[in-house]
Amino acid sequence: MxxxxxxxxxxxxxxxxxxxFHGEGILAVTKALLQSxxxxxxxxQGSPISHLMDVFADANDLxxxxxxxxxxxxxxxxxxxxxxxxVNYPLRGAVAWxxxxxxxxxxxxxxxxxxxxxxxxxxxxxxxxYGEGSSIMQERTHAFAMKSQMWLLDPRPNLTAIVDMVExxxxxxxxxxxxxxxxxxxxxxxxxxxxVARDNQRPKLTVSxxxxxxxxxxxxxxxxxxxxxxxxxxxxxxxxxxxxxxxENRLNEHFGTQNDDIGIIVQxxxxxxxNRALELLDLSDAYGNARLPIYxxxxxxxxxxxxVRDFCSGKRAVLVxxxxxxxxxxxxxxxxxxxxxxxxxxxxxxxxxxxxxxSGQVIRDGVAKFLRxxxxxxxxxxxxxxPPALTPAMVxxxxxxxxxxxxxxxxxxxxxxVQKELGEFHVSADIGCHLxxxxxxxxxxxxxxxxxxxxxxxxxxxxxxxxxIAMMGDGGFWHNGLTSGIGNAVFNQDDNLTIIVxxxxxxxxxxxxxxxxxxxxxxxxxxxxxxxxxxGIGIGWAKTLTRTYDVAGMRDAIREALTSPEKGPKxxxxxxxxxxxxxxxxxxxxxxxxxxxxxxxxERFGVDPDTCTGDHSCIRLSGCPxxxxxxxxxxxxxxxxxxxxxxxxxxxxxxxxxxxxxxxxSFYKAEIVANPTRWDRTRDRVRNWVIGAVQxxxxxxxxxxxx
Numbered sequence: 001m002x003x004x005x006x007x008x009x010x011x012x013x014x015x016x017x018x019x020x021f022h023g024e025g026i027l028a029v030t031k032a033l034l035q036s037x038x039x040x041x042x043x044x045q046g047s048p049i050s051h052l053m054d055v056f057a058d059a060n061d062l063x064x065x066x067x068x069x070x071x072x073x074x075x076x077x078x079x080x081x082x083x084x085x086x087v088n089y090p091l092r093g094a095v096a097w098x099x100x101x102x103x104x105x106x107x108x109x110x111x112x113x114x115x116x117x118x119x120x121x122x123x124x125x126x127x128x129x130y131g132e133g134s135s136i137m138q139e140r141t142h143a144f145a146m147k148s149q150m151w152l153l154d155p156r157p158n159l160t161a162i163v164d165m166v167e168x169x170x171x172x173x174x175x176x177x178x179x180x181x182x183x184x185x186x187x188x189x190x191x192x193x194x195x196v197a198r199d200n201q202r203p204k205l206t207v208s209x210x211x212x213x214x215x216x217x218x219x220x221x222x223x224x225x226x227x228x229x230x231x232x233x234x235x236x237x238x239x240x241x242x243x244x245x246x247x248e249n250r251l252n253e254h255f256g257t258q259n260d261d262i263g264i265i266v267q268x269x270x271x272x273x274x275n276r277a278l279e280l281l282d283l284s285d286a287y288g289n290a291r292l293p294i295y296x297x298x299x300x301x302x303x304x305x306x307x308v309r310d311f312c313s314g315k316r317a318v319l320v321x322x323x324x325x326x327x328x329x330x331x332x333x334x335x336x337x338x339x340x341x342x343x344x345x346x347x348x349x350x351x352x353x354x355x356x357x358x359s360g361q362v363i364r365d366g367v368a369k370f371l372r373x374x375x376x377x378x379x380x381x382x383x384x385x386x387p388p389a390l391t392p393a394m395v396x397x398x399x400x401x402x403x404x405x406x407x408x409x410x411x412x413x414x415x416x417x418v419q420k421e422l423g424e425f426h427v428s429a430d431i432g433c434h435l436x437x438x439x440x441x442x443x444x445x446x447x448x449x450x451x452x453x454x455x456x457x458x459x460x461x462x463x464x465x466x467x468x469i470a471m472m473g474d475g476g477f478w479h480n481g482l483t484s485g486i487g488n489a490v491f492n493q494d495d496n497l498t499i500i501v502x503x504x505x506x507x508x509x510x511x512x513x514x515x516x517x518x519x520x521x522x523x524x525x526x527x528x529x530x531x532x533x534x535x536g537i538g539i540g541w542a543k544t545l546t547r548t549y550d551v552a553g554m555r556d557a558i559r560e561a562l563t564s565p566e567k568g569p570k571x572x573x574x575x576x577x578x579x580x581x582x583x584x585x586x587x588x589x590x591x592x593x594x595x596x597x598x599x600x601x602x603e604r605f606g607v608d609p610d611t612c613t614g615d616h617s618c619i620r621l622s623g624c625p626x627x628x629x630x631x632x633x634x635x636x637x638x639x640x641x642x643x644x645x646x647x648x649x650x651x652x653x654x655x656x657x658x659x660x661x662x663x664x665x666s667f668y669k670a671e672i673v674a675n676p677t678r679w680d681r682t683r684d685r686v687r688n689w690v691i692g693a694v695q696x697x698x699x700x701x702x703x704x705x706x707x
Contacts, residue, residue, distance in 0.1 A: 004051060004510075010059040014200070021159075021197045025189045026052040028159045029125065030059060032166035037201035039091040039120070039210075040069040042079045044479075046098030047135070048186040049127035050510035053096065057512075060523055067206045072512070072524065075479045076102035080109035083179060086120035087113065087220050089210040092170050092203060096125040098509075099183065100139040101431075101451065105480075107144065110179070114148035115230045116220040117177040117238065120205075121170030124150070128183040128269070130324055131357030135400075138355065140324045141183050145301045149234050151242055152301040153182040154268040156253070159193035161268070165298060168251055176242035178234075185269050243304060251299050252307060256290030262374050263293035263311060264367075265333065266321040270358055271296050274321055277364035281371075281380055291378075303332050309340040317374040319367065320348040323358045347374070399439050404626045405583075405649035407548040407576030408434050408501050412442040413621050413657045414554035415469070422562060425469050426461055430454030430481075432473035432508040434501055441623040445471070451508075452476030455485030455498045455569075463495065467562050467570075470498045474530060475506030478515050482533060489569035490538035497561045497570045501548075502530055503578040511581045518577075534571045541570040548576040551656040579649060600674040603650030607642045611666035614639030618664075621657045624648075642666070 009023060013031050021031055029052060033041060041063070045053040056063075056070055063070045073079035079095040086093045097106065103126065113122065129136050145152035151172060155165035165182060173180045219226050246252070255271075266274045274294070278284035283291045295311045297303070312318055312333075322329045330348040337344050351373075352358070352366035371379035402409045411434070419425065429435050429445035430453065438445035449457040454470040461468040472481045477500055486498065504518050505511045513519055517526040531544045541564060545557055554574065561570045593600050609632070619627055619642060630643040644654065655667035673680050 004054060006051075006055045006058040010055060010062065013059055013062055015197050016199045017197065019197050020194050022194045023159075023192065024051075025157070025159065025162055025184065025191045026055050028163050028193075028195065029166055029184070030055050031197060031200075032163040033094050033123075034062070034066065034068070034200040035163075035198045036121075036167050036170050037092055037203045038068055038094055038170075039203035039205065040071070040082060040085060040093045040207050041095070042071040042073045042082045042093075043096035043125070044073050044076045044079050044098075044102060045506065045509040045512050046102055046129075047127065047510070048129055048189045049096050049098060049125065049184065050512075052125065052127075052189065053512065054510065056096075057523070062200075066200060066202050067208070068203065069207045076106040077109055077480075080106035080113070080124070083109070083113045083118070083122045083124075085207060085210065086118040086122040087116055088215050088217055089120055089205060090174075091120040091205055091207060091210055092123075093120065094123040094125060097127070098129055098136075099126040099141045100129070100144070101136050102126070103141060103144050105451075110144070110150070111148050112222050113179055114150050115222045115227060117230070117233065118173060118179055119177065121173040122179040123166065123169045123173065124179060124181045126181055126183045127189065128185050130185070133186055133357075138324070140328075141181060142301060142324075142328050143326075145181055146328065149178070149239070151176070151178060151180045151246075151299065153180060153251075153298060154300045155182065155184075155188070155298050156268045156271045156296060157185070157188040157191045158272075159191070160195040161298065162188065163195050165251070168249060171249075172242060172245050172251075175245040176238045178238045178242060183269065187272070188269060239302065243302060246299050246302075247304050247306065252304065253296040253298060254311075255288050255294040255296060256284070256292050258293060259314075260293050261314065261316045262318065262370075263295065263315050264319045264321060265295045265297065265308075265311070265329075267300055267323065267329070268296050268298040270321055270323055270363070273358060273360050274363050274367075276360040277367055280360065280364045281367060283367075283378070297329070300329060303329070303336060305336050305339070308333060308336045309342065312337055312340070312342050312344040315344050317345040317347055317370070319351070319370045320346060321352065321358065321363060321366070322348055325349075325355050327354075345374075400436050401439065401623065401625065402433065402436050403580050404624060404647050405579035405651035405653070406433065407503055407574075407579060407651070408437075409622060409624065410548050410551045410653045410656060411499060411501065411554055411574050412437045412444055413653070414551050414558055415444055416442060416621055417551070417555045418558045418562065421559065423466070425466065425562070426458065428454050428458035428468060428470040430457075430471045430473060430476050432471075432476055432501070434471045434473060437471075441620050452479045452481030452485060455481060455489055455494075455496070458496050458498075459488060459492065459494055461496060468496045469558075469562075470496055472498055472500045473506075473508060474500065474502045474504075474516050475508055475514055477530060477533075478506075482537065486534050486539060486569070486571065487537050493567075494569045495567050497558070497572065499558070500530055500534075500571060500573045502544075502573050502575045504575075505578050505581055507578040507581065511578065511584075530573050531571070534573075539571050540568055541566050542573070543571075544573040544575060546575045548574045549652055549656055551653065579651065583649060594674045597675050599677055599680070602672045602674070603652075604644070604646070604648040604670055604672060605650065605652060605655055606644050606648075606668050606670055608666045608668055609633050609641050609643075611664065612641040613664060613666075614641050615664065616642060618642055618654055618657060618667075622654050624654055627654050 076097040155161045169180045351369035429448040431451040454472040458468040458470040513521045515528040626645045626648040629640040
């Protein structure tokens with residue numbers, strides 16, 4: 001169950017020529033692919049393009065009508081390998097994933113397809129996950145484009161520009177026999193707008209037709225001596241062809257005035273932010289009518305020497321707005337300017353931050369510094385900066401954490417309880433929600449090395465007395481953990497414990513179905529048990545717990561695995577549905593039932609204020625967002641008591657933890673009944689009367705003893 005459905009929106013993908021398309025960037029990309037006559041599409045989900053994969057899945061019926069093959073790939077490497085279809089056949093193909101982590105995974109296949117080259121157009125759509133909203137290491141795709149010499153498009157965040165770059169990207173790939181990367185930042189993926197559509201095109205050659213007439217060209221295969229010729233072909237044939245196509249088709253754009261002694265060169269994806277910065281400086285308007293010359297690099301690799309020469313000629317200084325580091329574009333611009341024998345100064349990281357996201361305010365400050373140095377008459381007045389009312393140090397940090405009711409939280413509560421008994425363990429963490437365990441209140445996790453690599457990250461530990469623990473999610477397990485983690489551990493006779501969190505979906509990437517999902521999927525095969533897979537690869541000690549919320553059961557299972565005399569790798573599969581996806585599924589059904597007058601019962605937990613001592617051990621061992629504190633009602637006690645807010649989803653972990661840790665009996669479970677029946681009302685009145693009678697009798701007894 002993906003976190004968002006596009007079933008309604010994808011119907012708009014059917015519109016024809018001259019009709020106006022309205023929607024998000026990811027829908028525009030899909031429409032552009034269909035208009036381009038794409039023959040196959042694949043990819044791996046992951047923000048910021050996880051929703052693009054969801055759009056592909058929801059548009060599966062339309063793709064079938066057009067004879068377009070769509071595949072939700074097992075990993076980015078699987079997706080990249082699909083591009084092999086474009087090597088020998090004039091098939092247009094597109095694949096998508098999150099970069100740079102996905103590009104790391106796919107790099108082997110990308111190097112091969114970039115070396116041998118392609119016959120059909122090959123487009124790689126990348127979610128450029130860089131900046132403060134990112135969840136990964138801060139790197140750029142640009143380095144991959146340079147190392148393998150694949151062209152890199154960075155379109156202006158405008159639907160017309162994005163659609164044009166998709167269509168031109170296929171043509172550029174075919175003209176230069178080179179795979180083309182198209183990167184989309186988060187804002188570009190979800191920018192809304194409109195463009196004039198064209199008719200969808202059935203591929204001129206389908207993958208089925210290509211398979212019926214197989215062809216081969218050994219010169220395209222990366223083997224000696226052909227691989228030595230590939231490098232020569234890249235430089236002598238493909239590079240000039242790519243430069244020529246980009247220049248003749250004017251993929252890069254110019255905005256603002258034509259003649260000036262200063263100018264700005266900007267990555268296409270940053271144009272909107274730059275324009276906003278210029279608006280703040282009164283040097284542009286909302287439509288991009290800038291009062292400075294702007295050269296927009298919708299193609300950031302390769303740069304076009306003639307275009308750079310023409311733009312920089314006659315200018316004393318040019319500001320390059322290049323987000324991230326190293327400053328690849330700035331270095332190349334300096335080289336091209338020197339080769340053209342121009343004296344233009346290229347200014348970049350001198351006035352802009354070397355790292356970090358370039359927001360409108362960041363670019364505004366950089367442009368202002370540039371203007372003060374090179375055009376002081378147009379620079380804003382430099383006023384003394386007022387002391388900030390709120391400094392970053394004064395803002396409380398809000399680190400990532402588990403959702404309310406997350407089935408992964410009790411796993412780490414159980415691990416904490418085991419650690420109290422057996423001591424600290426080395427914990428090899430993994431990509432996914434379970435990575436939040438490294439933060440308070442659990443503080444569990446020593447390293448993380450990549451998606452599905454938790455077990456491999458613990459493989460160096462060959463303990464004699466204490467076993468290491470590795471974490472892995474079900475998404476990471478099917479991505480590559482089965483082979484690189486579990487298979488590796490079996491082969492090398494590791495003696496560690498791997499806990500595989502099986503929450504029913506690839507929760508880390510947006511809730512998409514995977515091999516072990518319980519949900520029935522009309523287009524995919526699900527319900528393949530993880531324990532069956534690990535036993536099939538050689539695991540002897542394996543156990544599946546079907547309810548992670550059973551903290552005592554989790555504790556006992558982890559302890560058993562860590563103290564078992566049996567040698568060899570051990571796997572504990574901990575199952576419970578992702579609560580976020582469960583709430584997405586259950587809440588609409590409950591709301592509909594309540595609206596129709598049906599009886600609906602919702603469970604939630606609470607804390608008895610008279611019983612709670614204010615110790616807060618429950619919070620330290622659980623950390624649930626709905627578990628908080630409130631003032632103690634007893635005037636003789638100072639410590640605030642624990643309190644469960646109404647955001648509680650009734651998972652029961654707080655009570656389970658308290659029971660397993662033998663903390664306190666203050667937790668209770670309540671049932672909230674919507675549209676109660678006559679029997680519910682009668683039972684409630686009887687309960688209230690009985691409880692009231694007991695309370696009145698107790699009060700009288702206390703009063704009698706007092707006086």
